[in-house]
Structure formats: structure tokens, C-alpha cells
Amino acid sequence: MSKKVTMQDIADKLNISKNSVSQALRGKEGVSEETRRLVIKTAKEMGYTYVGQQKSNPQPKRTGSIGLIASDVAFSLKNFFGEIFLSIEREVAAKGKYLHIQSINKEQKEKLILPPFIEQKKVDGILIISHISNKYIQKVLDTGIPTVLVDHHHPNLEADAILTNNRFGAYLAVQHLIELGHRDIAFVGKIDYSPSYEERYEGYLLALKEYGIEPREEFIFQNAIEEEEKVAGYVRSLKNQPTAWFCVNDGFGFFVLSALKQLGMEIPKDVSVCSYDNGQLSQLSSPKTTTVDIDLNLYGKRAVDMLFWRMENPNEPIQELLLTSKLIVRESTGIAPGFGKTE
Structure with a gap:
């Protein structure tokens, strides 16, 4: 016949006092919520049943x-x-x-x-x-x-x-650019702003890796500030322009597209732009931006x-x-300059 589990057995296992075990099981104050949950979990695992538990520690009253x-x-x-x-x-x-x-x-x-x-x-x-x-x-x-x-x-x-499956959504966006013949693809965003943005950056890198494209450091703006003049500065700073941009959200996409047009570049004839979120800015831009849609x-x-x-x-x-996210293809992405032409 197996030995009956006691409160002291639970206390010894958790290295706490028997009084703390009693307070936790009775639903009394004096122990943290974390300790209470741990005691109840351990008691259940050890096969301990406290007769007064259901009366003393009922389900919390709903507030509505x-x-x-x-x-x-x-x-x-x-x-x-x-x-x-x-x-x-x-x-x-x-x-x-x-x-x-x-x-x-x-x-x-x-x-x-x-x-x-x-x-x-x-x-x-x-x-x-x-x-x-x-x-x-x-x-x-x-x-x-x-x-x-x-x-x-x-x-x-x-x-x-x-x-949102940000990695796969970004992967699909960059894959779309690659399949249009783009190899010099820039990234712009502030990846430490949220895990979502960092995951989109990882999706960008994953797509490049799977297609055997080496990321170019000068094309990656991973600590970018989402302001029109700042983004325009990133675009103007490049001696050699990429043929495509992947932007971490539609705000960055809108500013990149505007900056490129200020440089006299035609979109998507000279350069393509793709962003993420399918917000209003992607639909208000001219041309409308290819983006990744989230079912909000x-x-x-x-x-x-x-x-x-x-x-x-x-x-x-x-x-x-x-x-899952879905790629929405619009007018801002097109075939890379020179792609498919033979000498």
C-alpha cells in the first residue's frame, strides 16, 4: 500500500514551508500567485487531494x-x-x-x-x-x-x-522580386522596433540565401527611421542604386517610392518597390505598391x-x-532592367 501524500511532502519537494502549502491550497493570502499555481500543480502530480480545496479555492468569480x-x-x-x-x-x-x-x-x-x-x-x-x-x-x-x-x-x-507569419510573408515578397530578375535588392526598416520587423528582415535574408544571392551590406538599412527626409537620405546615399527595395512596412515603402521619383527614376521601369501590411499608404501611393496583406x-x-x-x-x-500572409501584386514591381536580354 502506497504512502499517503501529505502537505509536508509537497513542502519538502518545493523547499517551502508547510504553512505556505496550506495557504496556497486553501486560497488564502500570504503566497504569490506563482507559488499558488506551483503548489496546486505539484499536489496534483503527487496525487494529493485536499478535501476542502474545492470549497475554499473555487473558480474565480467572473466579472463579465x-x-x-x-x-x-x-x-x-x-x-x-x-x-x-x-x-x-x-x-x-x-x-x-x-x-x-x-x-x-x-x-x-x-x-x-x-x-x-x-x-x-x-x-x-x-x-x-x-x-x-x-x-x-x-x-x-x-x-x-x-x-x-x-x-x-x-x-x-x-x-x-x-x-503573423512575418518570415514567410517577407520571403514571398522578396521571392517575387527575385523571380522578376532582381538581384540587387535593398532592405529598409527598423528591426529592433518589434519582433515582427526583425522576422521580416529574416525572411528577406532567407529568400536571398535560397536563391544564392549574397546580401550587400550597403543596401541594408536595418536601423532606419520612418521619416520622409531620413528615408530620402538613405536612398540618395547610395552610389549604385539597387533595382528593387523591400520595405518593412507600407510607411517605409511610401517614402522610398517618393524618394526614388525625386531622383527621376521611373517605377517600375527603373526600380521596383515592395512593402508590407497592405495599409492605406500602399493604395494611395502612385503607382500603387505591391505589398503583403494581413487579415486584420x-x-x-x-x-x-x-x-x-x-x-x-x-x-x-x-x-x-x-x-498566413498573402502577397498583393500591384504596379510598383516589374521586371528588372535588362533581365532576359541577350547580347
């Missing part, structure tokens, strides 16, 4: 509300994140919940000040749009409230995430679905869901 937070910078990017916000709002309302929304400014980020609805646990779940800072996101996760990250992830953040409505829908699933399944493994 969901929280959504993002940096004030993300909120300002209405062409991209605005559609995601609206999609989330619709989905949350369809599920009969109320949505609390708050932007996080620089001071709140640096001082790790959480919104009151999170600090006071007045929401059943949280959606974090884009990056704020990993320290800030970790503080949100430490509350124990189910949380899903949207368009952001990091190896040290243990949270579900909805992401689906982004929001999947984020809400995942959060509600997590709320009901708090102990399931962390998941990351990648949404």
Missing part, C-alpha cells in the same frame, strides 16, 4: 469584462491596429462581455504602472496589442489573469500569442477566441498561432 491594453504609439497607428481593435471589440461584444481599453504611455511603461482594472483584477482576461516592454508585459502576466499577446512574443514571456479582422477574431479558450483552460500548454 475583458481588458485591452497597448502602447500609445500602437494606438496611434490606426491604419493597422485600428482594424484589430474594432475586430476585437465586435468579438467581445458578441460574446456578451464588456471591453475595457487603455493606452499605456511612456511613464506608465517605465514605472510599471498597471491600469486599475488590471491591478484590481476587474477583468476576466487581458489582450495586449503589440509590444509595450517585456518587463511591463511580465508584470501583467504576474497578476495571474489569463492573457493573450497580439502581434508580439518573446522567449521569456509565457503567454499565448496570435502572430481575423487577427482580432482569433485573439478573442484564444483568450476565451485560455480562460476556460488555464492549465493547458502555452500556444502560438501563426496567421
Whole structure:
């Protein structure tokens, strides 16, 4: 007959006091949420059943509300994140919940000040749009409230995430340029701005590698600033112009296209431009820009679905869901100058 597992056995295994184990199992204050979860997990693994646990530590009472937070910078990017916000709002309302929304400014980020609805646990779940800072996101996760990250992830953040397959999307864009005969392909973007941008840069490099094209250092602007004059300066700085540009987003694409036209270059006769996101700027530019499309409505829908699933399944493994991107070919990309001609 096997020995009955006791609270002391759990305490010894975790190297904590028996009192801490008791507090965790009873749902009492005095232990962190992380310790509480660890004790309950260990007790379950060891086969320990606390008779009063279900009464003393019931499922948390539902508030009927969901929280959504993002940096004030993300909120300002209405062409991209605005559609995601609206999609989330619709989905949350369809599920009969109320949505609390708050932007996080620089001071709140640096001082790790959480919104009151999170600090006071007045929401059943949280959606974090884009990056704020990993320290800030970790503080949100430490509350124990189910949380899903949207368009952001990091190896040290243990949270579900909805992401775009940025690497493959960028790969398809650069592959498109290569198949049009381009070999001198520039990259412009600020890759440390977000994991998404870094992944797009990786997709650019992957496509070049698979087609046996050596990246040219002078054509890579990976710490670029998204301002018209700055981008024009990058373009003018090149002694030898590339025949194509891959831009990390539509804003950079718009500025590159404008700068090239100022130099008297015809697009796509002399040079091609391809960007990412399929936002308004890609459609307002002249010519309209070839870009990579993201289904922003689906982004929001999947984020809400995942959060509600997590709320009901708090102990399931962390998941990351990648949404595919689609290349939209427009007038800004064409056959590379001289491609296909024979002497």
C-alpha cells in the first residue's frame, strides 16, 4: 500500500514551508500567485487531494469584462491596429462581455504602472496589442489573469500569442522580386522596433540565401527611421542604386517610392518597390505598391477566441498561432532592367 501524500511532502519537494502549502491550497493570502499555481500543480502530480480545496479555492468569480491594453504609439497607428481593435471589440461584444481599453504611455511603461482594472483584477482576461516592454508585459502576466499577446512574443514571456507569419510573408515578397530578375535588392526598416520587423528582415535574408544571392551590406538599412527626409537620405546615399527595395512596412515603402521619383527614376521601369501590411499608404501611393496583406479582422477574431479558450483552460500548454500572409501584386514591381536580354 502506497504512502499517503501529505502537505509536508509537497513542502519538502518545493523547499517551502508547510504553512505556505496550506495557504496556497486553501486560497488564502500570504503566497504569490506563482507559488499558488506551483503548489496546486505539484499536489496534483503527487496525487494529493485536499478535501476542502474545492470549497475554499473555487473558480474565480467572473466579472463579465475583458481588458485591452497597448502602447500609445500602437494606438496611434490606426491604419493597422485600428482594424484589430474594432475586430476585437465586435468579438467581445458578441460574446456578451464588456471591453475595457487603455493606452499605456511612456511613464506608465517605465514605472510599471498597471491600469486599475488590471491591478484590481476587474477583468476576466487581458489582450495586449503589440509590444509595450517585456518587463511591463511580465508584470501583467504576474497578476495571474489569463492573457493573450497580439502581434508580439518573446522567449521569456509565457503567454499565448496570435502572430503573423512575418518570415514567410517577407520571403514571398522578396521571392517575387527575385523571380522578376532582381538581384540587387535593398532592405529598409527598423528591426529592433518589434519582433515582427526583425522576422521580416529574416525572411528577406532567407529568400536571398535560397536563391544564392549574397546580401550587400550597403543596401541594408536595418536601423532606419520612418521619416520622409531620413528615408530620402538613405536612398540618395547610395552610389549604385539597387533595382528593387523591400520595405518593412507600407510607411517605409511610401517614402522610398517618393524618394526614388525625386531622383527621376521611373517605377517600375527603373526600380521596383515592395512593402508590407497592405495599409492605406500602399493604395494611395502612385503607382500603387505591391505589398503583403494581413487579415486584420481575423487577427482580432482569433485573439478573442484564444483568450476565451485560455480562460476556460488555464492549465493547458502555452500556444502560438501563426496567421498566413498573402502577397498583393500591384504596379510598383516589374521586371528588372535588362533581365532576359541577350547580347
